[in-house]
Amino acid sequence: MGAAETILRCDGCGLPASAEHIAARLERLELATRFRPVHINLLFVALQPSAALEDDFYCSPESAPLLDSLEQALQLSTSEDAVARSGDDHQARTARLLEFQRRGYYLAYVSECPLPAGSDSAQAGENRDTASLLLSIAPTLLKRIQFNYKPKQVALLGTELHPLVEMLKQAGMGGILLLDGEAPLTLPDPGDEASMARFRSRLGVGTTRAASSSGM
Numbered sequence: 246m247g248a249a250e251t252i253l254r255c256d257g258c259g260l261p262a263s264a265e266h267i268a269a270r271l272e273r274l275e276l277a278t279r280f281r282p283v284h285i286n287l288l289f290v291a292l293q294p295s296a297a298l299e300d301d302f303y304c305s306p307e308s309a310p311l312l313d314s315l316e317q318a319l320q321l322s323t324s325e326d327a328v329a330r331s332g333d334d335h336q337a338r339t340a341r342l343l344e345f346q347r348r349g350y351y352l353a354y355v356s357e358c359p360l361p362a363g364s365d366s367a368q369a370g371e372n373r374d375t376a377s378l379l380l381s382i383a384p385t386l387l388k389r390i391q392f393n394y395k396p397k398q399v400a401l402l403g404t405e406l407h408p409l410v411e412m413l414k415q416a417g418m419g420g421i422l423l424l425d426g427e428a429p430l431t432l433p434d435p436g437d438e439a440s441m442a443r444f445r446s447r448l449g450v451g452t453t454r455a456a457s458s459s460g461m
Contacts, residue, residue, distance in 0.1 A: 287423075288394050290409075
């Protein structure tokens with residue numbers, strides 16, 4: 246059997262994958278499943294997870310820029326979270342994820358694996374930039390949204406996801422898309438109240454609505 250016939254492709258990113266790559270993807274999925282709501286009210290979609298597994302959004306990482314931004318923008322802190330912060334940082338981060346889940350929020354990625362650098366993809370026989378790779382794996386994301394996640398609303402995070410706007414509209418999901426004009430949302434910087442307010446307004450959430458969204 247030739248080498249080309251033995252290459253396995255990862256369902257999460259569409260690229261040739263080693264056993265270690267597949268194992269890491271499955272571990273990320275297992276972490277995310279722990280915090281998945283039964284019914285997803287608002288699905289956030291980012292391009293890709295953190296390169297290091299220990300920094301994954303659902304791993305309660307010590308350094309979590311995405312979680313920090315969403316915590317402030319969505320006002321995720323709870324009284325339980327405040328108590329946890331006083332004694333156990335990991336418990337505090339887990340409390341934020343549980344509150345994220347309680348409100349019916351979920352984070353998914355276009356690529357369920359970190360995308361390789363250009364040189365790495367070339368070595369794997371894949372001469373594609375991020376934009377072309379995004380378009381090649383987007384149909385899989387659309388199926389996940391329609392038949393698996395089934396969210397009430399979808400918020401794309403990051404300007405690099407702009408090609409997905411039209412694809413989602415053509416798939417009949419334009420009515421559930423939350424956009425900034427016709428563009429994906431820009432994740433606000435922690436501490437930037439102006440960008441936080443703009444982000445909240447685009448989502449149509451505030452303290453009262455966010456706290457009650459799980460009952461929608």
